[in-house]
Amino acid sequence: MNKPADGRLRFTKMHGAGNDFVVLDLRDGTPPPDAKLAARLADRHSGVGCDQILTIEASRDPASVASYRVWNSDGSSSGQCGNGARCVAAWLVRDGVDPAGGFQIDSPGDSHRVEQLGPAEFAVAMGVPQFEPEQIPLVGFPRSREEYVLPLQGESVRFGAVSMGNPHAVLEVGLIDAAPVERLGPLLQQHASFPESVNVGFVQVLDPGHARLRVFERGVGETLACGSGACAAAVVMMQRGRLDRDAVISLPGGDLRVRWPADDAQIILSGPTAFVFDGEWNG
Structure with a gap:
């Protein structure tokens, strides 16, 4: 899981309007954290501390630059996270993705167009709401x-x-x-x-x-x-x-x-x- 030779886990701590995340780069194919590890990372006393863990992974759609998954602080998975999507977009731009003209990222269930509005502000197309x-x-x-x-x-x-x-x-x-x-x-x-x-x-x-x-x-x-x-x-x-x-x-x-x-x-x-x-x- 993106671990250097000494076994330590590299991460980025981010937040969107106070909703905070531990971001892990798993684009090399490393499996995501299991429930136990996710809960330990998210613990605010003995871990890093966060609401959710975001894992950045290889894209599923050829038109996307990357995909992401969302893991709650109790180790369970989530299908979507709007603040997390923006943080993933910001992380990818910092990592070298060109934001000019916008780009696309894959959530657990869909693909989303992203636009950078300012140095630290992003807009994400979140899909059509489902009411049934x-x-x-x-x-x-x-x-x-x-x-x-x-x-x-x-x-x-x-x-x-x-x-x-x-x-x-x-x-x-x-x-x-x-x-x-x-x-x-x-x-x-x-x-x-x-x-x-x-x-x-x-x-x-x-x-x-x-x-x-x-x-x-x-x-x-x-x-x-x-x-x-x-x-x-x-x-x-x-x-x-x-x-x-x-x-x-x-x-x-x-x-x-x-x-x-x-x-x-x-x-x-x-x-x-x-x-x-x-x-x-x-x-």
């Missing part, structure tokens, strides 16, 4: 609807649901700072209606062009930012007419911009990236 329950997956509901209702501990929880390459439930709240993130997040993730668990977003619409968001991510817990979660919250609110098709989503770690020109169009997510440090892990 079987695509999320969300069981117990035969057809897509604007709002779903599930009973949880004696109360009815209302939410929108969408797949951004990973499953999301979106709850609109009146005051984001008082949102029951730590209580309802785990309950929804453990509910039988979400057989692959779910990322749970709590969104407060401030005006048609701006919303605030907190996300309880599967396999991680609450993070400072979630790029796919920002896309999910935005499109659910856009479908309801609560947000414009071009909106800023403010998360605890910073602002992301989400553009969704039409229902059948790809979502464009843009925001910052940052290199924190490069290192070698001795664990």
Whole structure:
């Protein structure tokens, strides 16, 4: 796994709006970390510390410059990560990829066009959102609807649901700072209606062009930012007419911009990236 002769593991620590990553270059064909190693790397006390691990690997599509996979801090895998995609793009540019005219990278489930907007800002085409329950997956509901209702501990929880390459439930709240993130997040993730668990977003619409968001991510817990979660919250609110098709989503770690020109169009997510440090892990 990109280890020098002394056995230490080389990595790059990055973050996108506070959502932090350990990036590993595995383009030589080295296998990705197993669940145990991923959890050790992600541990904030005895490891490097991160929300997710990103492995950069050889491209699957001949038109792409590389592919990436996403590993949560508990060692489980994820199908997508919007902040991670931008960080991968920034890492590849630093490694020598020419950003002029944009380029393409492969996520676990799709290929994505990337554009560099500034020295540390990137835009990623995140694909077309999928609302059908079987695509999320969300069981117990035969057809897509604007709002779903599930009973949880004696109360009815209302939410929108969408797949951004990973499953999301979106709850609109009146005051984001008082949102029951730590209580309802785990309950929804453990509910039988979400057989692959779910990322749970709590969104407060401030005006048609701006919303605030907190996300309880599967396999991680609450993070400072979630790029796919920002896309999910935005499109659910856009479908309801609560947000414009071009909106800023403010998360605890910073602002992301989400553009969704039409229902059948790809979502464009843009925001910052940052290199924190490069290192070698001795664990």
